[in-house]
Amino acid sequence: MMQNAATLESWHHSHVFDEGNPLAERKTRWVVWLTATMMVAEITGDWIFNSMALLADGWHMSSHALALGLSGSRCSPTPTPPRAAMPMIHVSPSAP
Numbered sequence: 784m785m786q787n788a789a790t791l792e793s794w795h796h797s798h799v800f801d802e803g804n805p806l807a808e809r810k811t812r813w814v815v816w817l818t819a820t821m822m823v824a825e826i827t828g829d830w831i832f833n834s835m836a837l838l839a840d841g842w843h844m845s846s847h848a849l850a851l852g853l854s855g856s857r858c859s860p861t862p863t864p865p866r867a868a869m870p871m872i873h874v875s876p877s878a879p
Contacts, residue, residue, distance in 0.1 A: 808855075811851065811854060811855045812855050814851055815848065815851045815852050815855045818844060818847050818848045818851055819848045819852075821844060822841050822844035822845050822847075822848055823841075824841075825837045825838075825840050825841035825844060826838060826841035826842070828841075829841060
């Protein structure tokens with residue numbers, strides 16, 4: 784029984800992964816703006832040249848801009864403090 788408890792303790796570790804990366808946050812915001820700019824350019828190009836392919840790609844680009852925007856919105860100038868690791872609950876089986 785003691786060996787089982789030692790085995791469970793070896794699995795205990797922290798779940799705090801948010802250490803921040805300012806360079807990655809800045810690059811993510813830059814990519815969001817670049818994607819949104821290209822999306823607008825493609826949709827505008829559709830109106831000018833009457834191209835269904837540019838329109839389809841422009842609207843497809845909007846899904847990328849949305850996804851990147853959501854990931855960029857997670858990068859805030861004031862990050863939230865890390866949460867404490869979830870405690871492990873050890874339940875010992877009852878003896879017969």
